[in-house]
Each structure stands twice: as structure tokens, then as C-alpha cells.
Amino acid sequence: MKLIGSTTSPYVRKVRLLLSNTEYEFEELKALTPEGAKLLGSYGPIKRIPILKVDQLTIFDSTLICEYLLEKRGIQLSIEEKLNLKLIDELCDSSIMLFQQKIWKIDHQWENTFSKRLYERAFGVLKTLEELQSRRKLTELQEDWLYCVLDWLSFRSVYDWQEAHPALKEFYESSREIEKYQSTRLEQ
Ligand SMILES: N[C@@H](CCC(=O)N[C@@H](CS)C(=O)NCC(=O)O)C(=O)O
Missing domain, CATH: 1.20.1050.10 (Glutathione S-transferase Yfyf (Class Pi); Chain A, domain 2)
Structure with a gap:
């Protein structure tokens, strides 16, 4: 499982918190720099961080990522x-x-x-x-x-x-x- 994001983003941090006790790779990408923006394009059209690569999936949007991770743990949000x-x-x-x-x-x-x-x-x-x-x-x-x-x-x-x-x-x-x-x- 690989999380792509920056250490300044509040959206990425939501996911980092949820992954606190899980092994994963972190790929640093600064979305607001020109190099980061270019690299983001290679992950899909949304061009925002975070992105989670897991189980053949590329999941964008921090909330969707959190919901996916929670569902994997058997947790359904009300x-x-x-x-x-x-x-x-x-x-x-x-x-x-x-x-x-x-x-x-x-x-x-x-x-x-x-x-x-x-x-x-x-x-x-x-x-x-x-x-x-x-x-x-x-x-x-x-x-x-x-x-x-x-x-x-x-x-x-x-x-x-x-x-x-x-x-x-x-x-x-x-x-x-x-x-x-x-x-x-x-x-x-
Ligand atoms: N709804 C998205 C928002 C993500 C987002 O806006 N991330 C910022 C970084 S904090 C970003 O990638 N911005 C790049 C841009 O707006 O070009 C989510 O929850 O993941």
C-alpha cells in the first residue's frame, strides 16, 4: 500500500492518522510546486493529494480513502x-x-x-x-x-x-x- 502526499496537507494527514498503526509506503509529493503538479498528472485527472495505491486501485479523495480503509476494517460510518x-x-x-x-x-x-x-x-x-x-x-x-x-x-x-x-x-x-x-x- 502506498500513500502519495505531502507532510503539509491536512487532507493527507487525515489518512496518515488512520494509517498510524499500519505498514505503508509514503511517497512525498508537494502538490503546490510545479514539479509536484506535473507528477500528480501521472496519477490521474483530479491532480490533488492524497492518493492511495492499494489492491490494484488508485483511490483519490481523502474521505473516500478513509472510508475504504475503515470498510476494510469492518467499520461502516453512520x-x-x-x-x-x-x-x-x-x-x-x-x-x-x-x-x-x-x-x-x-x-x-x-x-x-x-x-x-x-x-x-x-x-x-x-x-x-x-x-x-x-x-x-x-x-x-x-x-x-x-x-x-x-x-x-x-x-x-x-x-x-x-x-x-x-x-x-x-x-x-x-x-x-x-x-x-x-x-x-x-x-x-
Ligand atoms: N477533496 C480532496 C481535496 C484534496 C486537496 O485539495 N488537496 C490539496 C493539497 S492540501 C491539493 O492537492 N491541491 C492541489 C491543487 O489544488 O492544485 C480530498 O479530500 O482529498
Whole structure:
């Protein structure tokens, strides 16, 4: 089994966390560099990381990869679980796009309608997750995915998510030393 991805991607980290106790090969590929983008093309048309090569399959999309790995372990996710995981994915997607708007100098100040919509979505999801976390409603899998996004937001200094979300901040700060998060930490 081979995982293709970078050590800076929150999507790749979701999969790395799930593979924590499994033997696999890791192929480093930085999607945002020209060389990485070219190499990604050889794996299929989507051109995003992560990619998992396993059992003659090339699986793209971090959520599909996680679902595949969990199914192999006999675990089927409920719709309630999937809905919360989708919220976290939406937070990740909108935040990544906001970051790209900046680094690709499309809308550096997030002034256009598209950026504003992304920002609203990210903060709407953060508010919902704040409520869920303050009532301790998140499962371990949801916490893992959430940690991946919060840590990436901090790593890239995308926006200040901490001030308005004390329960998320507390969760983030108290989780930092957990071994699985330390052993998959984001690195340039
Ligand atoms: N929905 C995808 C998103 C993956 C994604 O956007 N990965 C980023 C890296 S963090 C990427 O490959 N970006 C390359 C690009 O947008 O050109 C997933 O969950 O795997």
C-alpha cells in the first residue's frame, strides 16, 4: 500500500492518522510546486493529494480513502458521523480555497463575492463545531479530522479562528501533545 502526499496537507494527514498503526509506503509529493503538479498528472485527472495505491486501485479523495480503509476494517460510518465529517471537510475546503486566493494573488484581501462566501462558510462551520465541541459531541474520528484542519489553519496562519471559538481553542491546545498528532505533525 502506498500513500502519495505531502507532510503539509491536512487532507493527507487525515489518512496518515488512520494509517498510524499500519505498514505503508509514503511517497512525498508537494502538490503546490510545479514539479509536484506535473507528477500528480501521472496519477490521474483530479491532480490533488492524497492518493492511495492499494489492491490494484488508485483511490483519490481523502474521505473516500478513509472510508475504504475503515470498510476494510469492518467499520461502516453512520449518516450522523458522515454529516459531521462533511462539515469538517467543508471547513477544510473553504479554508484551503481562501489560502489559495491569497498565495496565488487572486484576491489577497478576500474582497470579492467568492472569497466572502468562502469566509462565511468557514466561520459558519466553525460556529457549529464550537457548539458541538462545547457539548463534547464529537467522536474520535471527527476530533482527528478537526485537529488536522485547526492545526493547518494555525500552521499557515490563514485567519484567526481561535479568538471566537474558546471550546475549539481549548480542544486544540490540550490535544497538541497527543502522540498520534505529534508523529504526524505538519512539516515543510
Ligand atoms: N477533496 C480532496 C481535496 C484534496 C486537496 O485539495 N488537496 C490539496 C493539497 S492540501 C491539493 O492537492 N491541491 C492541489 C491543487 O489544488 O492544485 C480530498 O479530500 O482529498
